[in-house]
Amino acid sequence: MSAINWKNVGLFALVALLILWTGLFQSWNVALAILNMGLISAIMALGVNIQWGYAGLFNVGVMGFVALGGLAVVIVSEAPVPEAWAAGGPRILAGLAIGAGVIAAAVQAYKRMAPGRLRALVVTVLLVGGFFLYRAVFDPGVEAVEAVNPAGTGFLGGLGLPVLLAWPVGALLAAGAAWAIGKTALGLRSDYLAIATLGISEIIIATLKNEDWLARGVKNVTGLGRPWPVPYEVDLQKSAAFVDWAQGMGLDPVTASSVVVKLAYAGLFAVVLGILLWMSQAALNSPWGRMMRAIRDNEVAAEAMGKDVTRRHLQVFILGSAVIGMAGAMMTTLDGLLTPGAYQPLRYTFLIWVMVIVGGSGSNWGSVLGGFLIWFLWVQVEPLGNALMGLITAGMADGSPLKEHLLASTAHMRLLTMGVILLLVLRFSPRGLIPEK
Amino acid sequence: MDLLNALVALSNYVLIPAIAYGSQLALGALGVTLIYGILRFSNFAHGDTMAFGTMVTILVTWWFQSMGLHLFALPTALLALPFGIAATALLVLGTDRVVYRFYRRVKARPIVFVMASIGVMFIMNGLVRFIIGPSEQTFADGARFIISAREFKHMTGLNEGLALRTSQGLTIVTAVIVVAALFWFLNRTRTGKSMRAFSDNEDLALLSGINPERVVTITWLIVAALATIAGVLYGLDKSFKPFTYFQLLLPIFASAIVGGLGNPLGAIAGGFVIAFSEVTVTYAWKKVLGYLLPDSLAPDGLVQLLSTDYKFAVSFAILVVVLLFRPTGLFKGKSV
Numbered sequence: 001m002s003a004i005n006w007k008n009v010g011l012f013a014l015v016a017l018l019i020l021w022t023g024l025f026q027s028w029n030v031a032l033a034i035l036n037m038g039l040i041s042a043i044m045a046l047g048v049n050i051q052w053g054y055a056g057l058f059n060v061g062v063m064g065f066v067a068l069g070g071l072a073v074v075i076v077s078e079a080p081v082p083e084a085w086a087a088g089g090p091r092i093l094a095g096l097a098i099g100a101g102v103i104a105a106a107v108q109a110y111k112r113m114a115p116g117r118l119r120a121l122v123v124t125v126l127l128v129g130g131f132f133l134y135r136a137v138f139d140p141g142v143e144a145v146e147a148v149n150p151a152g153t154g155f156l157g158g159l160g161l162p163v164l165l166a167w168p169v170g171a172l173l174a175a176g177a178a179w180a181i182g183k184t185a186l187g188l189r190s191d192y193l194a195i196a197t198l199g200i201s202e203i204i205i206a207t208l209k210n211e212d213w214l215a216r217g218v219k220n221v222t223g224l225g226r227p228w229p230v231p232y233e234v235d236l237q238k239s240a241a242f243v244d245w246a247q248g249m250g251l252d253p254v255t256a257s258s259v260v261v262k263l264a265y266a267g268l269f270a271v272v273l274g275i276l277l278w279m280s281q282a283a284l285n286s287p288w289g290r291m292m293r294a295i296r297d298n299e300v301a302a303e304a305m306g307k308d309v310t311r312r313h314l315q316v317f318i319l320g321s322a323v324i325g326m327a328g329a330m331m332t333t334l335d336g337l338l339t340p341g342a343y344q345p346l347r348y349t350f351l352i353w354v355m356v357i358v359g360g361s362g363s364n365w366g367s368v369l370g371g372f373l374i375w376f377l378w379v380q381v382e383p384l385g386n387a388l389m390g391l392i393t394a395g396m397a398d399g400s401p402l403k404e405h406l407l408a409s410t411a412h413m414r415l416l417t418m419g420v421i422l423l424l425v426l427r428f429s430p431r432g433l434i435p436e437k
Numbered sequence: 438m439d440l441l442n443a444l445v446a447l448s449n450y451v452l453i454p455a456i457a458y459g460s461q462l463a464l465g466a467l468g469v470t471l472i473y474g475i476l477r478f479s480n481f482a483h484g485d486t487m488a489f490g491t492m493v494t495i496l497v498t499w500w501f502q503s504m505g506l507h508l509f510a511l512p513t514a515l516l517a518l519p520f521g522i523a524a525t526a527l528l529v530l531g532t533d534r535v536v537y538r539f540y541r542r543v544k545a546r547p548i549v550f551v552m553a554s555i556g557v558m559f560i561m562n563g564l565v566r567f568i569i570g571p572s573e574q575t576f577a578d579g580a581r582f583i584i585s586a587r588e589f590k591h592m593t594g595l596n597e598g599l600a601l602r603t604s605q606g607l608t609i610v611t612a613v614i615v616v617a618a619l620f621w622f623l624n625r626t627r628t629g630k631s632m633r634a635f636s637d638n639e640d641l642a643l644l645s646g647i648n649p650e651r652v653v654t655i656t657w658l659i660v661a662a663l664a665t666i667a668g669v670l671y672g673l674d675k676s677f678k679p680f681t682y683f684q685l686l687l688p689i690f691a692s693a694i695v696g697g698l699g700n701p702l703g704a705i706a707g708g709f710v711i712a713f714s715e716v717t718v719t720y721a722w723k724k725v726l727g728y729l730l731p732d733s734l735a736p737d738g739l740v741q742l743l744s745t746d747y748k749f750a751v752s753f754a755i756l757v758v759v760l761l762f763r764p765t766g767l768f769k770g771k772s773v
Contacts, residue, residue, distance in 0.1 A: 058548060131742075184757055190548055191479040191698075192760055195690045199753035202687060210746045345683070346562065350555055357552060412566035419559030423536055426553055 008365060008434050015372045022380070029255065032262035034379050039269035040331050042371030045355040046276055046364060047323030053362035053436065054284065055316040056296040058194045061181070063348035064201030065321045067208055068177055069170030069328025070338045074215040076166035077225045078158030081148065084213075088144035089156055092213060095138025102130025145213040155216045163225040167272070167329045174325020175318045177204070182314040201349065208340035215338055222337040230264040233257040265334055272330065273368070276323060280364045292316060293362075346415065351378065354422045360432025369434055377421070378414055385413035438595075443728035445597040449586070450724075455716040456709075457605040457674055460612035463708030464667035465685065466692035467619065467701055468660045474636035474699035475656040476537065478550035483664060483689065485561035488682035489528060490665025491672045492569045494521030495576045502578065510580040510603065514669055521669060526661040532557050533657055541653075558683075565679045573678040577604060597724075604673040615666055616705060619659070623701065628655055636699060684749075688715070691752040695759045697770025706767060711752050719745040 019038075023031035044062065051057040106126045113119040146154045177200070185196035209218050226232065236242045236257035246256035283289050295302040295309055303309050332338050351374065359370020389410045396403040425432065465487060472480045480486075497517035507513050536553050582588075583606045586598025623629040628651075635642040635652045643649060668682060675681075692711045696703025721739035730736075743750065759766060 056548075058551070184761060188760055188764060191551065192694065192764075194479065194551065195687070195694065196753075196757065196760070199687055199691070199749060199756065202684070202749040203747070203753060206746050206749060210744060344680075346559070350559065353552075353555060354559075409567045409570070412563050412571070415559050415563030415566065417563075419556045419561075419563060422556035422559065423553060426549070426556060427536075427539060430549070 008369075011369055011433055012372075015369065015376065018376050019372075022376075028259050029262065030379075032259060032266060034376055036262060036265050036269060036334055037331075037379075038372040038375045039266065039273050040327050040334065041352070041355060041375040042368040043269075043273055043276060043327035043330070044324050044352045045359060045367035045371040046273075046280060047320045047327065048352050048356045049320075049359075049361065049364060049367040050280060050323060051317055051320035052356060053364075053367070054289065054292040054296065054320075055313055056190070057186075057313060057317055057320075058190045059197045059317070059320070060194045060345075060349055060353075061197030061199075061201035061204075062324055062352045063343050063345050064197070064204035065174040065177065065324040066328030066331065066348050067201075067204050067340065067343050068173045069167075069325040069330070070332035071208060071215055072170035072173050072325070072329045073163060073166040073224055073332040074221050074338050075158045076161050076169050077163040078221065079160045081153045081155065081157035084145045084148045084153060084156050087148050088141035088213075091137060091141030092145065092156070095134055095141055098130070098137055099134045102126060102134060106130070142211075142213050150212075150219075153216075154219065155213050155221075162228060163333055164227045166333065167326050170329030171322035171326040174328070175322040178318045178321030179314070182317045186313045186317060187310045198345070198349075201345065205340060205343050208338075208343075215340070218341050220337060220339045220341075224333065224336045224338070226336070227268060227333060229268065230261060233261055236260060269330060269334075272326070276326075277364055277368060284364065351418065354418050357422060358425045358432060360434040360436060362436030363432065363434045366432050366434035366436075370432070373433075374418070374421075377417065381414040381417045382411060385410040385417075439728045442595055442597045443725050445589075445593075445595055445599050446724050446728065449597065449599045451716055451720050453599075453601060453605055455713045457608045458716065459709035459712030460608050461667050461671045461674065461708075462685075462688055462692045462712050463705040464612060464615060464663050464670070465689040466696065466704035466708050467616075468663040468667070469689055469693040470696070470699055470701055470704040471656055471660055471663075473693070474701075475632060475652060476541075476550070478547045478554065479690065479698075481551060481554045481686065482532075482558040482561055484683045484686040485558050485565065485679075486525060486529060486661070486664045487668030487671070487685065488565045488677075488679050489561050490521045490525035490661065491668035491677050491682070492521075492565050492679075493524040494518055494665065494669050495569065495574055495672070495677060497521065498576050508579060511607070512577050512579045512603070512673055514576055514578075514673060515607075518665065518669055522662045522665045525665045526658050528561075529657045529661045530654065533653065541649075562679065562683060569679075571679055573676050574672075575676045577673045579603060597728075602674070604670070608670045608674055611666065611670060615663070619663075619701065622659075632656065687749055688712075688752045691756040694756060694770075695766055697766025697768040700766065700768045700770045703766050703768035703770055710767070711755060714755055715748045715751045718742045718751050719748050 015038075019031050019035055022034060044066065047065075048059065048062060051059050106123050109122050109126060110119065113122065145156055148154060181196060181200050185193050188196075208215060211217060212219065215221055233254075237253055242257070242260075243253045246253040249256070251259075291302070291307060292312065294305075295307060295312055299309050355370035355374040356367050357370070358374055359368070360366025386407075389406050393403045393406050465483065468486075469480060469483050472478065472483070494514055494517045497520040498512075498514045501507070501513050501516055506516065508515055536557060537550065540549055540553060580603050583601045583603055584599060586600040589599045590596070621629075623633055631642065631647045632652050632655065634645070635647055635649065639649075642652075668677075671682075671685070688711050692707035693704050694707070695710055696705070696707030719741065721741040723736055723738070723740050726740055727735050
């Protein structure tokens with residue numbers, strides 16, 4: 001390790017101060033909420049940085065991988081619904097297996113047969129016939145499952161396992177999706193990968209919204225379990241020891257309980273972030289990391305040196321997506337609910353990109369810093385905007401339509417602010433706050 | 438008779454909506470493809486440029502309506518359209534000045550332009566939501582139908598009605614005029630030829646004395662007009678909602694890429710390919726098949742291949758297939 005870079009330490013200290021300031025002047029609950037989402041954002045930014053900073057892959061489908069992580073939480077931790085399984089579970093699984101089999105068969109037919117009319121015919125017949133077969137098996141199962149107590153469950157439920165397991169599973173789900181996308185879209189030019197990932201993320205969200213048997217669709221899954229060391233607020237408030245302790249510290253037990261819960265989450269997230277950051281740094285400084293950067297900086301030269309560029313790209317795309325998927329699972333765990341309607345590309349894809357660019361592409365520490373800083377701004381720009389608008393409109397007559405419109409619109413200030421920040425950084429400090437070495 | 442009924446139902450639910458939607462996509466994709474051809478980057482802010490132009494048009498429309506101005510059977514928005522185009526032209530020229538020109542001067546990589554366009558997208562998106570709000574707005578007025586389903590049934594005596602909404606008729610007519618004008622401009626005028634030359638070979642164009650900044654300015658002006666027209670037509674046909682316009686980015690890009698990025702003819706073809714596939718795959722064919730097949734074979738279900746919520750999946754699937762088998766698009770685009 002080289003000498004400590006005091007500028008970078010200062011930047012992190014600045015973010016810490018900002019969060020402390022929120023705690024002192026607004027509330028500790030808000031400050032810890034920012035800290036927790038900041039930790040998650042930092043992990044997401046780390047994932048994007050692995051793809052973009054290490055390898056120059058332009059992934060605009062972050063939202064989809066985040067949502068897959070969220071799905072993993074439902075699949076792993078929710079209790080199974082035996083009635084639904086009895087009604088149509090095996091049928092749905094059979095349908096999915098047929099769907100996968102048909103695609104695999106079509107791919108194999110395409111690869112094995114000689115080009116020509118016959119091949120086109122066989123592939124088409126396989127796909128069209130397979131599609132109708134799949135629907136014929138799959139649809140009745142879905143109807144049966146969704147008919148089981150639709151107001152309460154109406155889905156298959158999960159495996160009933162501890163929610164902590166969902167984090168690696170979320171990473172696996174995202175990695176699987178990344179493999180499928182990477183197989184088709186990598187090797188094409190960068191703009192195409194961007195459009196392809198943008199499309200797949202919209203499809204993932206559409207699937208989550210519509211496939212009620214999977215995770216209840218837009219009916220949402222609420223009351224997801226908590227990971228192991230994190231207590232429930234109600235239990236803390238019931239515990240005499242905790243109430244005594246809180247009052248001894250001069251705190252209101254209700255506030256204290258939610259602060260303790262958030263601190264527990266923060267501890268867990270910090271451990272994950274720490275491990276991932278250490279692994280990313282180790283990878284970046286290893287021969288593998290040097291090879292990735294060599295590929296990024298000059299693909300042709302790297303290929304001439306015998307490096308399999310497409311394969312490396314696939315590898316790094318899967319790794320980065322897995323990290324994003326894990327962050328998505330952590331986020332859903334923190335929220336305690338999965339709401340597919342809440343996934344918006346501006347918030348879950350492009351904001352993460354702002355974090356990476358502002359922090360410094362190619363630099364892991366930069367991405368982490370960007371994650372915290374941009375998340376802090378995203379949350380705090382609204383109250384700041386409110387205050388600013390209050391000042392601007394102070395001279396206007398109360399109840400004037402313009403004043404009311406301006407005050408009601410401050411929520412959209414954060415989009416404007418993020419755009420301005422991104423453009424300023426791109427123009428005047430394109431390497432970000434903590435540049436790559 | 439059954440055959441006629443089937444044809445009418447098909448036109449009513451598939452052909453007319455798909456042609457209208459295809460025209461809107463084609464106009465949007467032309468904008469994307471022109472930027473790609475001249476400025477050489479994928480403009481992620483295009484959906485929000487459309488939203489901005491539509492928003493200005495809506496505001497001016499409301500103003501006209503409050504003054505009692507109207508265009509009889511046609512929507513008032515047509516009168517307001519030039520104002521929308523002018524405002525959008527100012528906005529895009531402004532962003533070019535402030536944002537993109539610098540990167541052109543330093544010859545930044547295309548990906549940097551794309552990043553910058555994401556910043557512009559955030560700003561435009563925020564601007565639109567700030568001014569008009571995130572909720573849905575309808576601004577169509579004038580006569581609702583050119584032919585209504587009832588009139589058609591009455592006229593022909595068929596069971597099935599054929600409705601042609603004013604917005605759909607208007608979309609198709611406008612698209613034809615705009616595309617004809619654009620191609621005349623690109624192929625016949627000196628400026629248009631210089632744009633094509635610049636798109637084909639930048640160095641050679643510079644060598645023969647074409648002023649790049651002028652080409653870029655004219656491109657932005659055309660793109661502003663195309664984006665606003667596409668946005669207003671889409672808004673008249675469906676409705677205006679900022680988020681929907683942002684989401685249009687995917688089918689628009691799919692159209693441009695399927696046709697071959699940088700190729701105007703391809704953008705139009707791509708728009709119709711995407712629109713027709715989206716509509717046919719998500720349409721419930723029960724009615725049409727019911728007329729065509731004998732009663733014993735009539736389908737029980739809706740015969741809908743995919744639910745309408747998956748229409749993105751359709752554009753995406755076509756996009757992937759084209760990228761895998763013809764990476765430069767149906768018509769030869771410039772991408773590799």
